[in-house]
Amino acid sequence: MRRSPADTAQSARKISRRALFLGGSQLAFMGILGLRMRYMQVDQADEFRLLAEENRVKFRLLPPARGLIYDRNGAVIAENEQTFRIVIRKEDASELDQVLVELERLIGLPLEEQERVRAELKKAGPSAPVTIADRLSWEAFSSVSANGPALPGVTPEVGLSRHYPLHEDFAHVVGYVGPVSDYDLSKMDNIDPLYRIPKFQIGKSGAESRLEDVLRGKAGSLRVEQNAYGRIIRELDRHEGEPGVNLQLTLDRNMQNFVQARLAGESASAVIMDVETGDILAAGSTPAFDPNLFVRGISSAAYNELLENDHRPLPSKSVQGAYPPGSTFKMVTAMAALEAGVVTPEDTVRCLGHTEIGGRRFHCWKRAGHGNVNLVGSLRHSCDVYYYEMAQRAGIENIAEMGRKLGLGLRYDLPLPGINSGLMPDKQWKLENRGAEWVVGDSLNAAIGQGFVLATPMQLAVMTARLATNREILPRMIKSIDGVEQHILGGAPLGLNENMLRSVRQGMFEVINSNRGTAFSARIEDDTTKMAGKTGTAQVRSAVVNNNNVPWIERDHALFVAFAPYNAPRYAVSVVVEHGGGGSSVAAPIARDLMLYALHGAVPPLAAYPSSQRNTIRERFKAMPLRDLDGDETTRGRA
Structure with a gap:
């Protein structure tokens, strides 16, 4: 049956409206898509650029050099010595088991140290460094650096550690430093971000403890670019911190x-x-x-020996x-x-x-x-x-x-x-x-x-x-x-x-x-x-x-x-x-x-003593272990 012209015209009008609606919808969608693309590519370009850079640019704190301590004549009695260590961060530790196995082969990392690293990584923040090994020899440090591609996330670092060249002599006055502990953090109201760095050293006793605020200094910052394996490609920006102040004591x-x-x-x-x-x-x-024992981490046996000594050395x-x-x-x-x-x-x-x-x-x-x-x-x-x-x-x-x-x-x-x-x-x-x-x-x-x-x-x-x-x-x-x-x-x-x-x-x-x-x-x-x-x-x-x-x-x-x-x-x-x-x-x-x-x-002259005592005094001075100017033991008693 043939359609009447009126029906044909009405059908054409319906098709035109549908086509117009569909075309308008498509045009609106394309417009919204274009606006969204413009918003993302132009208006939010900086934010997305930053998000992209965060996948390869990392921010690091730079520990400051601790202030030195001198005697009244300018001789160093507490100094900083260069140390080699390797660290890893949780955000870069995706292949931790493989890394630890390789380190065990390269530097002989003991199993108990591997477990310690795992435990510390669980507690650490994503970007907080966890020390795998400290005070490495130059040979061990070089070996880790040379095998970098096989150690994703591991960063070799050259740092500073406290050293007391006169050993026991100033132990009770200068004191010693040691790694920040949970107990140390529990006593602080305002925690310096530096204290969150594992193995960061703070004063534990003596002047090192009482004058911690001035000896510590202020942290610097570092921005580095990393590749997908966590290896540093280049340094982007560095702001050095402020070293701690130097102290001169009245002691000789x-x-x-x-x-x-x-x-x-x-x-x-x-x-x-x-x-x-x-x-x-x-x-x-x-x-x-010897305060150096505490800086490096004193063993339980050595510490108990000090505690149990009835002459009270601490x-x-x-x-x-x-x-x-x-x-x-x-x-x-x-x-x-x-x-x-x-x-x-x-x-x-x-x-x-x-x-x-x-x-x-x-x-x-x-x-x-x-x-x-x-x-x-x-x-x-x-x-x-x-x-x-x-x-x-x-x-x-x-x-x-x-x-x-x-x-x-x-x-x-x-x-x-x-x-x-x-x-x-x-x-x-x-x-x-x-x-x-x-x-x-x-x-x-x-x-x-x-x-x-x-x-x-x-x-x-x-x-x-x-x-x-x-x-x-x-x-x-x-x-x-x-x-x-x-x-x-x-x-x-x-x-x-x-x-x-x-x-x-x-x-x-x-x-x-x-x-x-x-x-x-x-x-x-x-x-x-x-x-x-x-x-x-x-x-x-x-x-x-x-x-x-x-x-x-x-x-x-x-x-x-x-x-x-x-x-x-x-x-x-x-x-x-x-x-x-x-x-x-x-x-x-x-x-x-x-x-x-x-x-x-x-050392006093024998003429200052009664003549009847001089032989005894001479032998006493000869037996006294005095240090030379380099801090080594010698005997400087007069004959």
């Missing part, structure tokens, strides 16, 4: 070495101080340890060790009584060998007694009974006030962690800390440096310097920071009666230079370098027993403090030998050697 490397060598074999500490500036020239503590005894000062405290009691006006230098006290208080006897070290003694005689003979009497006359409050004025019971601002403030007790302290009233017996014990009184070797050196100068000497360990000299703090007059101080100094002089003094055998023969000092023997047990009849750990501590030259003081010295026995027989000879070294700037 040769004097420090002499102190460590002289104290060798003892559990002991000694401090040498310049009485004019407060500069610490040496702060020894023995036994010591703490710095010069500032962390607090001891009863014994008779070295008697100058404090004497000055307290003199300043309080309850005694004059000429007044005498009769010593019968003991004092009885409330039915209890307080004995003098000399059971037969010293007879009548005045101030100078009480120091010369170290008479306890004289100071028992001074304690009753002056009272603990005056004694405690004088102790603090002379530097005891104070915590000094030094670049060392864990500084002990010691203890200068009074009535209020005992009430708050022991819940009991102060009694007369407490005062008598305190008067001779026993009971609750505690002092560090550093504090005893400060006390001696203040007695020698009548000035508020403060200890200083930092000489300059990045070449800028640091201010000398303190030094104001103490305001003590100079006539009274002169009598105390005279007593200290006779301790060493009178043939009846307790340290006469430790005298110096040269009239221009005569020394004044005080012996001390601090009990560590209540029973009075000969030190030779008890185990080492129960023996008395031996102490000695001194300044010299007597007529024009330049240096103060304090020595504490743990469980050493007698201050006169053990600590005083050490202090004399240290003082003479400071005065002469070298």
Whole structure:
């Protein structure tokens, strides 16, 4: 049946509308597609270019060079040495198993190290480097570099690591660095991105720890182009970081070495101080340890050996060790009584060998007694009974006030962690800390440096310097920071009666230079370098027993403090030998050697010693392991 013209026309109109709609739809789609392509290729070109570059351009942090540490004369005591290592990042570790097998073949990477790498990669961020091996030899490093195509993702790096050329000598002062641990991070509020770099070294003890912020420096940055295998093709951009500042300490490397060598074999500490500036020239503590062991990663066996050593090699005894000062405290009691006006230098006290208080006897070290003694005689003979009497006359409050004025019971601002403030007790302290009233017996014990009184070797050196100068000497360990000299703090007059101080100094002089003094055998023969000092023997047990009849750990501590030259003081010295026995027989000879070294700037001449002792001194110096200027052990004792 034929269609009518009307039907044909209507059908044509429908087809035209459909074609127009379809064509319009196609045109709109093409327009949208074109606009989208323009948006992506023009408007978002930079963003997509960046996304593409991120597949081949990597950003790296550049660890800064750690600041160096020098002694007072410019000798390096903490430096940075070049090291070779290889690292890998999680985002480049797609063929880790193959890489580790190849490294085991090339450099002998142990299985336990391979497991460590796997564990660290699991915890690390995508771009954080994980150290596969550190401190490689040049041969091993070259082998890895030459086999780069077979080690996708592995990057050889040349870095810096801390090194201590003088080994044990400055272990307790300078300290050491080590890799950042989770414990370190847990103590930080604002974590420097550098700390996220595995094996990044931070200060762990000593000045390295206390001055971490200035020694560390600031990170730099590096942009590199990598290929599909993670190998670096070229360096695109580098911004060097800021190295840490350099520090110069007040300590003298040769004097420090002499102190460590002289104290060798003892559990002991000694401090040498310049009485004019407060500069610490040496702060020894023995036994010591090699800080380089910690930098490289000390073994558990070696660390446990240090922990279990009863001579305690890890703490710095010069500032962390607090001891009863014994008779070295008697100058404090004497000055307290003199300043309080309850005694004059000429007044005498009769010593019968003991004092009885409330039915209890307080004995003098000399059971037969010293007879009548005045101030100078009480120091010369170290008479306890004289100071028992001074304690009753002056009272603990005056004694405690004088102790603090002379530097005891104070915590000094030094670049060392864990500084002990010691203890200068009074009535209020005992009430708050022991819940009991102060009694007369407490005062008598305190008067001779026993009971609750505690002092560090550093504090005893400060006390001696203040007695020698009548000035508020403060200890200083930092000489300059990045070449800028640091201010000398303190030094104001103490305001003590100079006539009274002169009598105390005279007593200290006779301790060493009178043939009846307790340290006469430790005298110096040269009239221009005569020394004044005080012996001390601090009990560590209540029973009075000969030190030779008890185990080492129960023996008395031996102490000695001194300044010299007597007529024009330049240096103060304090020595504490743990469980050493007698201050006169053990600590005083050490202090004399240290003082003479400071005065002469070298191993002391034999002429400074009594002729009867010179052969013994000669042999002692010959046996002392001193370092030469390169840090190697040698013997520089004089014949």
